[in-house]
Amino acid sequence: MTSARHHVLKQFRWINGDADTWGMLADPHSLSAIIAGLTELARPAQPDLILGIEARGFVLGPAVAAALGVGFVPVRKEGGMFPGDVIRRVTAPDYRGNKVELSTRRDLIQPGQRVVLIDDWIETGSQSLTSAHLVSACGAELCAVVVIVDEASDDARAQLPPIHALVTGEELPVQSA
Numbered sequence: 001m002t003s004a005r006h007h008v009l010k011q012f013r014w015i016n017g018d019a020d021t022w023g024m025l026a027d028p029h030s031l032s033a034i035i036a037g038l039t040e041l042a043r044p045a046q047p048d049l050i051l052g053i054e055a056r057g058f059v060l061g062p063a064v065a066a067a068l069g070v071g072f073v074p075v076r077k078e079g080g081m082f083p084g085d086v087i088r089r090v091t092a093p094d095y096r097g098n099k100v101e102l103s104t105r106r107d108l109i110q111p112g113q114r115v116v117l118i119d120d121w122i123e124t125g126s127q128s129l130t131s132a133h134l135v136s137a138c139g140a141e142l143c144a145v146v147v148i149v150d151e152a153s154d155d156a157r158a159q160l161p162p163i164h165a166l167v168t169g170e171e172l173p174v175q176s177a
């Protein structure tokens with residue numbers, strides 16, 4: 001965990017006003033430390049399944065799932081091809097103010113399963129909360145949200161299962177003017 005935190009704090013960058021979590025995944029030492037850190041944060045929830053939101057959840061989630069020896073299920077955003085028994089929900093406005101249609105595959109999530117969501121960042125929590133509703137509609141339970149950066153509002157935190165993170169938003173370098 002210390003190693004993962006160190007790598008995140010060292011590698012994090014703002015690019016043209018946007019937080020960049022892709023850059024830290026390009027470095028092999030950061031990538032492996034971050035995956036190991038997220039895996040250790042997810043393990044206590046004893047997940048049967050890892051869920052990941054497009055796009056960075058598609059990179060981080062399967063790696064954590066493989067490390068834990070469980071499967072991975074995607075949450076796609078509107079427009080992505082997604083054959084199968086698809087279930088859809090629209091989010092409340094996210095950190096950009098956008099309402100996003102999220103979907104997942106009902107046939108890939110079994111009733112009673114313990115599910116952990118892996119993502120890079122949480123802010124308003126709108127995408128995580130809608131993912132929790134999708135999981136619930138499948139009869140399963142979202143037990144934890146595990147992210148690189150936790151910047152969740154109190155309102156989001158109150159509605160979600162426990163959030164575990166490598167770093168908080170306040171620990172990151174401030175964006176220069």
Ligand SMILES: O=P(O)(O)OC[C@H]1O[C@H](OP(=O)(O)OP(=O)(O)O)[C@H](O)[C@@H]1O
Pocket residue numbers: 053054055056057077093094095096119120121122123124125126127128
């Ligand atoms: O807590 P919230 O306000 O819901 O925001 C968090 C979500 O936003 C980011 O995804 P983003 O939509 O930027 O991903 P993308 O640009 O890679 O599609 C992040 O990866 C989370 O999935």
